[in-house]
Amino acid sequence: MDRSAMNNRAFTVVLIAVSFAFLLLLRPFYHAIFWAATLAILFWPVHRRLLARMPARPGLAALVSLLMCLVIVIVPITLLVITLANEVVHFYARAAESGGIGGYLERIAAAIPPWAQAWFERLGAEELRAVQERVSEAAGQALQFLLARAVGIGQNTLQVAIGFLLMLYLLFFFFLDGDRIIRVARSAIPMERAYVGELAAKFVTVVKATIKGNLVVAAIQGALGGLMFWVLGIPGPVLWGVVMAFLSLLPAIGAWLVWAPVAIYLLATGSVAKGLVVIAFGAGVIGLIDNLLRPILVGKETRMPDYLVLLSTLGGLALFGLTGFVAGPVIAALFLVTWEIFIVRLRNAPAGADDRPGTGAG
Structure with a gap:
């Protein structure tokens, strides 16, 4: 094997290793990068129109596009998440006071007319009770999962805030340097x-x-x-x-x-x-x-x-x-x-x- 081929292979190994290490370095920020890229793609036609009106001020066009994303998408979703977290906590407390999901199912069963109850009993009361228990257990687990997610958002406020700010920062530069990033990526992909x-x-x-x-x-x-x-x-x-x-x-x-x-x-x-x-x-x-x-x-x-x-x-x-x-x-x-x-x-x-x-x- 000649020296040139060895150099090429060695460089390829180093390139793969460094790229892999860089991807590992970015792993904590994958979500922020992905959503910044997604919002940039969605609002890119609007950004191009803004850039056409102010070609000498690309930074201002990127800032206006970022503010549009904030007003149209990010702020409403943030308010929805906050409201949802509060509502999950309150709903879980109400469900616990009333006997959980099983309590709702028992009230439904108690309200069923006698003729329907007799029909269900002929079908198999034990099987129906087993189904009721499984439904109650599954619904309770789903509610506990939502509660854990809601509490987790509150406990990881700093981490969520850092990811949010990073997404906004990346989104601004995706708007500002989007064309150059695309050109570099196309030329680099073999x-x-x-x-x-x-x-x-x-x-x-x-x-x-x-x-x-x-x-x-x-x-x-x-x-x-x-x-x-x-x-x-x-x-x-x-x-x-x-x-x-x-x-x-x-x-x-x-x-x-x-x-x-x-x-x-x-x-x-x-x-x-x-x-x-x-x-x-x-x-x-x-x-x-x-x-x-x-x-x-x-x-x-x-x-x-x-x-x-x-x-x-x-x-x-x-x-x-x-x-x-x-x-x-x-x-x-x-x-x-x-x-x-x-x-x-x-x-x-x-x-x-x-x-x-x-x-x-x-």
Whole structure:
């Protein structure tokens, strides 16, 4: 092996090692980096218009774009998280005083008419009690998980604040130096320009489609569900609205897992009018939002199969937490487009390419 080849291989090893160490160094800030990049992608068309109006003042354009992100996205989400944390704590206290989730289930069972109770007993009272215990246990664990998250936010206030400020700092410089960062990244990636451009375009498209087609639709469904609960006087409207938004993100599940049991509870406890309103509004309005708004917001942008969206969303949540709502589907989409490029290259490769000089094992 000549000296030049040894130098190249040694440099490649050093480059990989240093890059790996740098990625480990940034690991605590992955969430801030990811969300700063996501917001920069979403607001990039607006920023380009601002930059076109003030080409001599790119810093001011970046600052205005940052303030727009704050007012439109970040401040409302921050207020929602604070309200949600307070509501989770209060709801957990109310549930504990009334006997937990099991207490609600017992009140439903006590309100069931005698003829229905006899019918249930013929089906198997022991099996129904077992189901009730499992539902109560699962709901209690979910509520305790939310409570732990809410308390964790309060306990890690300094860490959350640092991540938030870092995200804003990065977002400003993504707006300011976005074009240069893209050029450097494209020139540094050892891949054909056409493939790099296709991957970048796919990344941007999937981020926009995920935000507009999933998060926005889910947020509208959750907001409508929370508003319905607030109007009807149902405790915890913000909490249940967030839960409905979360469930709306998962294909084949949806917000009905919240409003349907609430409607059954209202009907069983004598609030027939409220129960019918929840059913009518849930099925007629909340249930149709996805079919009506998603085609408008997403348009002809890419859509992955529902099963892949479900798997990638759940996997993203397990790996990255709340960031996985977007990171999971984005990774899945990049996986698909990378394999599409590989298959196209394989099909277009000339016959006998592996027999050319320098391509063999020797």
